[in-house]
Amino acid sequence: MLFEPYDIDFGTQVKLDACLATLKTLRCADSIRVWKTWINGWATSYRLRSTNLYPCLLGCDGAPDDLTHYVRCSHLYALCKYLISHTSADPLTRLGLVNPCTESFKVICCVFGGYHAAHRLAVGGRIGPISSESLTGCQMRRLWSVFADAFNAEARELSLQHRKFSLPQFIEFIINNENQTDLPDRQMSIVRRSEIELFFSRPDLPLPCG
Numbered sequence: 506m507l508f509e510p511y512d513i514d515f516g517t518q519v520k521l522d523a524c525l526a527t528l529k530t531l532r533c534a535d536s537i538r539v540w541k542t543w544i545n546g547w548a549t550s551y552r553l554r555s556t557n558l559y560p561c562l563l564g565c566d567g568a569p570d571d572l573t574h575y576v577r578c579s580h581l582y583a584l585c586k587y588l589i590s591h592t593s594a595d596p597l598t599r600l601g602l603v604n605p606c607t608e609s610f611k612v613i614c615c616v617f618g619g620y621h622a623a624h625r626l627a628v629g630g631r632i633g634p635i636s637s638e639s640l641t642g643c644q645m646r647r648l649w650s651v652f653a654d655a656f657n658a659e660a661r662e663l664s665l666q667h668r669k670f671s672l673p674q675f676i677e678f679i680i681n682n683e684n685q686t687d688l689p690d691r692q693m694s695i696v697r698r699s700e701i702e703l704f705f706s707r708p709d710l711p712l713p714c715g
């Protein structure tokens with residue numbers, strides 16, 4: 506269920522022995538993060554059945570804060586692609602189930618750290634009340650930045666090559682990649698174009714808060 510609509514073929518595509526052997530190349534705490542990702546162990550509001558059910562904390566309108574969504578989340582993919590340019594478009598490869606290797610597992614640890622930093626910001630109430638349907642533009646940008654800062658901190662710790670995060674550069678990256686087919690799950694809006702156009706037409710203005 507977690508990986509729908511992607512098929513997992515344990516006969517030829519996913520080699521569990523190789524996955525488990527690769528897990529052993531990580532530190533114990535890091536292997537637990539990868540394992541938790543495979544077994545739907547993220548602390549999402551939907552899995553925890555929280556009183557406040559959030560939308561996707563990376564900005565997909567109408568999508569749930571749930572790992573079943575993050576497996577195919579356009580915004581999460583865009584962030585990963587920006588931070589590590591050779592990120593695969595295939596969710597099963599990104600999750601380390603296909604072609605498992607230590608580096609892809611380390612990236613999972615970075616994503617795990619980034620998501621949970623964003624989740625803590627949302628739960629802590631410092632970005633105001635979050636609607637169950639969508640984030641405001643301001644909330645989305647704060648959550649992107651917090652995700653990326655935590656991702657980068659983990660990447661440094663794990664000696665992973667990564668790109669430094671800059672919000673204006675990330676928004677430009679999204680615009681430049683908007684029509685490319687390598688951004689999956691196109692039913693979600695990637696970004697609110699009116700806000701981007703305002704930002705680039707008036708760079709002297711702070712980004713608008715929704």
Ligand SMILES: [Zn+2]
Binds near residue numbers: 564579
């Ligand atoms: Zn999403």
